Amino acid sequence: MIDKPMSGIRSAWVEIDHQQLLTNFELINQDSPAHLKKLCVVKDQAYGHGGVVIAKAARDAGYDYLAVETIDEAIELRDAQIELPILIFGEVSDAEFAACLAYRITCCVNDIDKARRFNALCLAQGINHTVHIEIDSGMSRWGVRWSDAIPVIEYIARECDGLVLEGMMSHFAMSDEADKTYANLQHSRFVEVIEALEQTDITIPLIHMSNTGGLLDLPHAHFNMIRSGILHLGVYPSLVCKRIEGLKPIxxxxxxxxxxxxxxxxxxxxxxxxxxxxxxxxxxxxxxxxxxxxxxxxxxxxxxxxxxxxxxxxxxxxxxxxxxxxxxxxxxxxxxxxxxxxxxxxxxxxxxxxxxxxxxxxxxxxxxxxxxxxxxx
Known part of the structure; x- marks a missing residue:
C-alpha cells in the first residue's frame, strides 16, 4: 500500500513570516495611544495571509475587535474558537442576520426598515444583539448619509429593544495621500453627527473612522477605536503616508x-x-x-x-x-x-x-x- 502524500507539498507556495507579524503588531501597539481600542480587519483571508492565523495573532496582541466582509468569514473564525467580537462590514440580509444571532456576530444596521425587521427577529428569540451603524460621510457606498443619520440612530436607540447600538463608524475614501482635503471634509461630516448626538441622551460606546491611512496620518480622526487593515501585514497603503520603523512585509x-x-x-x-x-x-x-x-x-x-x-x-x-x-x-x-x-x-x-x-x-x-x-x- 502506498502512503498518500500530505497536502501543501507543491513546489510553489506563499510563505508567511509569523514572527515578523508579531513584531508588526507590537510596533503598531507602541505607536498607538494606549487608550485606543484596536480592530483588526481579517476579511478575504486577511488579504490572502490566512484569516484564522492573523485573527489569533491579533487576539494575542491585545486587539479588541475583528472585522470581516462576509458571514462565512465570520463563521470560520467562530469555528476556530476565536471569541473576540466580530463586525461584518457592509450590509447583511435577513438570512445573514439570523446567522449573526446564532454566532454572536455584530453587523451594521443603516436604515429604519432593516432595523425594524432585525429587531423583530431579536425579540422573537429573546436576544439583545449588538449592532453598529455606518455613516456615509462621502464614499457613497455603505451606510446612511451623514445628513440623514440622526433619525435612524434615534429609531434604533429608542424603538428597538432587541438591538444594542454599540458602535458608529465611517470610512475614508482617501486618507493615505498627501492631500487631506477630502479626508478632512469627511471627518467634519462625521463630527457633525457626533455633535448632534451630544444634544440627545444617546450614548454610543465605540466610535471609529480611521482605516490604516487614518491610523497613520489622521490622529484627530482616531476617536476611540482604530482599524488596522494591511498595516500589521507590513504593507503601507501609499508611498506618502507615515512610516513605522521596523515594520516589514510578512x-x-x-x-x-x-x-x-x-x-x-x-x-x-x-x-x-x-x-x-x-x-x-x-x-x-x-x-x-x-x-x-x-x-x-x-x-x-x-x-x-x-x-x-x-x-x-x-x-x-x-x-x-x-x-x-x-x-x-x-x-x-x-x-x-x-x-x-x-x-x-x-x-x-x-x-x-x-x-x-x-x-x-x-x-x-x-x-x-x-x-x-x-x-x-
Missing part, C-alpha cells in the same frame, strides 16, 4: 525550479511568441503563473534566484513562467526562486508587482490564489 511568494532550457538563436518563448532569443541563453521554467495570481506580464518584471534579478521572458501562462538565468553560475533544478519578498540583498516589494500589473497593493496581496499552499514560518 508575505513572500516562492517556488523551486523544476526545469531548465537551453535556447538557440531564433528560439521563441511562450504564448504569442513575445520573446525571441537573439543569442544562446538559458532559461528557467517556473511552476507558477497568472492562475496563481502572478501578474500576466510579457517581458516585464523579474524574480530572484541566487540573490540576483532574473528577468521574465515571453508571456507568462496560467501555470508557468520563464525567466532568464544565463547570467547565473551553477543554477540547478530545485533552486529556490523568490517572486515576492527578499533573497540575499535584493527585495521584490508588493509595489513592484503593482507596477507590473498596474493595480494596487490590495489586489496583489489578495490575488494569490488558494491553490498556492500557505506556509507559516
Amino acid at each position: 508575505m513572500s511568494v516562492k517556488a523551486q525550479i523544476p526545469a531548465l532550457r537551453q535556447l538557440q538563436v531564433g528560439d521563441c518563448v511562450g504564448y504569442g511568441m513575445h520573446f525571441t532569443a537573439s543569442t544562446p541563453m538559458q532559461i528557467a521554467i517556473l511552476p507558477i503563473g497568472y492562475g496563481d495570481g502572478y501578474p500576466r506580464v510579457r517581458n516585464e518584471g523579474y524574480v530572484l534566484i541566487h540573490g540576483q534579478q532574473c528577468p521574465v521572458v515571453g508571456g507568462n501562462a496560467m501555470d508557468a513562467m520563464m525567466v532568464d538565468v544565463s547570467h547565473l553560475d551553477n543554477v540547478s533544478i530545485g533552486d529556490e526562486v523568490v517572486l515576492m519578498g527578499g533573497q540575499g540583498d535584493e527585495w521584490i516589494d508588493p509595489r513592484d508587482l503593482v507596477k507590473w500589473k498596474k493595480t494596487v497593493c490590495y489586489e496583489i496581496l489578495t490575488g494569490w490564489r488558494a491553490r498556492l499552499p500557505r506556509r507559516y514560518v
Whole structure:
C-alpha cells in the first residue's frame, strides 16, 4: 500500500513570516495611544495571509475587535474558537442576520426598515444583539448619509429593544495621500453627527473612522477605536503616508525550479511568441503563473534566484513562467526562486508587482490564489 502524500507539498507556495507579524503588531501597539481600542480587519483571508492565523495573532496582541466582509468569514473564525467580537462590514440580509444571532456576530444596521425587521427577529428569540451603524460621510457606498443619520440612530436607540447600538463608524475614501482635503471634509461630516448626538441622551460606546491611512496620518480622526487593515501585514497603503520603523512585509511568494532550457538563436518563448532569443541563453521554467495570481506580464518584471534579478521572458501562462538565468553560475533544478519578498540583498516589494500589473497593493496581496499552499514560518 502506498502512503498518500500530505497536502501543501507543491513546489510553489506563499510563505508567511509569523514572527515578523508579531513584531508588526507590537510596533503598531507602541505607536498607538494606549487608550485606543484596536480592530483588526481579517476579511478575504486577511488579504490572502490566512484569516484564522492573523485573527489569533491579533487576539494575542491585545486587539479588541475583528472585522470581516462576509458571514462565512465570520463563521470560520467562530469555528476556530476565536471569541473576540466580530463586525461584518457592509450590509447583511435577513438570512445573514439570523446567522449573526446564532454566532454572536455584530453587523451594521443603516436604515429604519432593516432595523425594524432585525429587531423583530431579536425579540422573537429573546436576544439583545449588538449592532453598529455606518455613516456615509462621502464614499457613497455603505451606510446612511451623514445628513440623514440622526433619525435612524434615534429609531434604533429608542424603538428597538432587541438591538444594542454599540458602535458608529465611517470610512475614508482617501486618507493615505498627501492631500487631506477630502479626508478632512469627511471627518467634519462625521463630527457633525457626533455633535448632534451630544444634544440627545444617546450614548454610543465605540466610535471609529480611521482605516490604516487614518491610523497613520489622521490622529484627530482616531476617536476611540482604530482599524488596522494591511498595516500589521507590513504593507503601507501609499508611498506618502507615515512610516513605522521596523515594520516589514510578512508575505513572500516562492517556488523551486523544476526545469531548465537551453535556447538557440531564433528560439521563441511562450504564448504569442513575445520573446525571441537573439543569442544562446538559458532559461528557467517556473511552476507558477497568472492562475496563481502572478501578474500576466510579457517581458516585464523579474524574480530572484541566487540573490540576483532574473528577468521574465515571453508571456507568462496560467501555470508557468520563464525567466532568464544565463547570467547565473551553477543554477540547478530545485533552486529556490523568490517572486515576492527578499533573497540575499535584493527585495521584490508588493509595489513592484503593482507596477507590473498596474493595480494596487490590495489586489496583489489578495490575488494569490488558494491553490498556492500557505506556509507559516
